[in-house]
Amino acid sequence: MAALREAEFAALQGLLKAPSKDAVRQLCQDCFSSPPAGLGPLAQRACPGLAAGPEEAEQLVSALHNLTRHVVYRGLTRAEDILSLFPENFHQNLKNLLTKIILENISAWRNEAQASQISLPRLVDMDWRVDIKTSSDSIIRMAVPTCLLQLKIQEDAALCGNNPVVSALTVELSKETLDTMLEGLGRIRDQLSAVANK
Amino acid sequence: MGLLNFTRDPVPEAVSGDMHNLNQLSAQQFSALTEVLFRFLTEPKEVERFLAQLSDFATMNKISLGPLKNIVKSILLVPNGALKRNLSSEQVRADFIALGLSEEKASYFAEQWKVNSPTLTRLAVGQTLMINQLIDMEWKFGVTAGSSELEKVGSIFLQLKLVIKKGSQLENVYVELTLPQFYSFLHEMERVKTSLESFS
Numbered sequence: 378m379a380a381l382r383e384a385e386f387a388a389l390q391g392l393l394k395a396p397s398k399d400a401v402r403q404l405c406q407d408c409f410s411s412p413p414a415g416l417g418p419l420a421q422r423a424c425p426g427l428a429a430g431p432e433e434a435e436q437l438v439s440a441l442h443n444l445t446r447h448v449v450y451r452g453l454t455r456a457e458d459i460l461s462l463f464p465e466n467f468h469q470n471l472k473n474l475l476t477k478i479i480l481e482n483i484s485a486w487r488n489e490a491q492a493s494q495i496s497l498p499r500l501v502d503m504d505w506r507v508d509i510k511t512s513s514d515s516i517i518r519m520a521v522p523t524c525l526l527q528l529k530i531q532e533d534a535a536l537c538g539n540n541p542v543v544s545a546l547t548v549e550l551s552k553e554t555l556d557t558m559l560e561g562l563g564r565i566r567d568q569l570s571a572v573a574n575k
Numbered sequence: 576m577g578l579l580n581f582t583r584d585p586v587p588e589a590v591s592g593d594m595h596n597l598n599q600l601s602a603q604q605f606s607a608l609t610e611v612l613f614r615f616l617t618e619p620k621e622v623e624r625f626l627a628q629l630s631d632f633a634t635m636n637k638i639s640l641g642p643l644k645n646i647v648k649s650i651l652l653v654p655n656g657a658l659k660r661n662l663s664s665e666q667v668r669a670d671f672i673a674l675g676l677s678e679e680k681a682s683y684f685a686e687q688w689k690v691n692s693p694t695l696t697r698l699a700v701g702q703t704l705m706i707n708q709l710i711d712m713e714w715k716f717g718v719t720a721g722s723s724e725l726e727k728v729g730s731i732f733l734q735l736k737l738v739i740k741k742g743s744q745l746e747n748v749y750v751e752l753t754l755p756q757f758y759s760f761l762h763e764m765e766r767v768k769t770s771l772e773s774f775s
Contacts, residue, residue, distance in 0.1 A: 446724070452725065452726060487725065490722070490724035491728065491730065494722050494725075495722075497734055497749045497750065497751040498750055498751065499751050499752070500751070500752050500760070503760060507770045507774065513703040515659065515699045515703055516658065516659055516661070516696070516699045516703065517661075518661055520774070521703070522770075522771045522774040523705070523771075524767050524771060525706075526767075528748075528750065546707070546739075546748060548707050548708070548709045548737065548739055549705045549706050549709065550708075550709050550767075551705070552768075552771045552775065554708075554709050555764065555768055555771060557712075558709070558712055559761075559764055559768060561714060562757075562760070563761075565716060566757075566758075569731070569757075572731075
C-alpha cells in the first residue's frame with residue numbers, strides 16, 4: 378500500500394515555498410503530533426509562512442501528517458526505506474530533506490505514539506505510610522500496624538488532551554492483605570522472568 | 576461490690592439475681608451453656624443458630640427461655656468488656672466472683688476465656704475501622720502487539736484490578752503499569768512488609 382496518494386505527494390511540494398529548513402522541520406513535528414482534528418487550525422497557522430492559500434495549506438498539512446504517521450506506523454528506520462516511499466519525479470532536495478528530518482525524529486515520535494496509546498488509567502505515582510493503631514471502639518488498647526497506600530492514577534491521556542485528570546486513591550492494607558498481595562506480585566515477577574528468558 | 580475490671584459503669588441491678596440463678600445450675604449444665612456462649616462469641620454472625628441452641632438448652636433443662644435470655648445477657652457483659660480491655664483470665668474470674676458467681680463456675684468460665692481469647696481478639700481487631708480496605712487484587716499482563724499508530728509494538732503491559740471496600744460497597748479500580756513501574760511497586764511493597772514486620 379502506498380504511503381500517500383499521488384495528489385498528496387504533489388501537495389508536499391508546496392514545502393518548497395517554506396522560508397527555511399527549520400520551518401520545514403517544525404512543520405513536520407507539528408503535523409506528526411497533531412491529531413487529525415487539529416490539522417485544520419494548524420493549516421491556518423501555516424498559511425502565511427508557506428505563502429499558500431487555505432486549501433493548499435490544508436492539503437499540505439494533511440499530507441505531511443499522513444507521511445510522518447505512516448513512517449512511524451511501519452517502523453521504518455532506514456533512509457532507503459523512507460526514500461523509496463516518494464515517487465520518481467519528486468523534487469530530489471526536498472525528498473532528502475524530508476527523509477533527514479524524519480530520521481532525526483523517528484524514535485522520539487515512536488515514543489510519543491507509545492505514550493499516547495490507549496490504555497487503562499495509568500499509575501503515575503505511589504506513596505505509602507505505616508500506622509500503628511493503638512485504640513478503637515472494639516479494643517481499647519492495641520498495637521496493630523497497618524499500611525496506607527496512595528496511588529495516583531491518571532485517566533487515559535487521549536481522552537483528556539492537555540489536561541490529564543489525576544485522581545488519588547488511598548487504600549488501607551492489613552499485614553495479611555499485604556502478604557497476599559506480595560505473593561501475587563512475586564508470581565507476576567516470576568512469570569515475567571520466564572517470558573524474558575525465552 | 577468492689578471495682579470491676581471489665582467495666583467502669585455501674586452494673587444493672589438484675590445481674591446479681593441472674594448470677595444467683597446461674598449458681599443453681601449443675602456443673603454439666605453450666606459447661607453446656609458456656610459452650611453455647613463461646614460458640615456465639617467466636618462466630619457473632621450466627622445469631623439464629625445461637626438463639627436455636629439457647630432454646631434447646633432451655634427445653635432440655637426445663638428452664639423458661641425468657642429468664643434464660645436475661646441470664647445470658649448478664650453473662651455476656653463480662654466477656655464483651657474483657658475483650659475491649661484485654662483482660663487476663665484471672666481478672667475475668669475475679670469479676671465473675673465479684674458479681675456473685677460461685678468460685679467453681681467463675682474459674683471454669685475464666686479457663687474457657689483463656690482458651691478462646693486469641694480468636695476473640697483477632698475478631699475484634701478485624702472489626703476495627705479500615706479506610707478503603709483493599710479486599711482483593713486481580714492481575715493480568717501481556718504484550719501489546721500493535722496499535723493504530725504503531726504496526727509492531729512488542730511492549731509489556733501489566734493491568735491490576737483492585738477491589739476496594741468503600742463504606743459498605745465494593746468498588747473496582749483498574750490500573751495499568753509499565754514494567755519499570757511494576758518493579759518499583761514491588762520493591763516499595765517489600766519495604767512496607769519489612770516495616771510492618773518490625774512493628775508486629
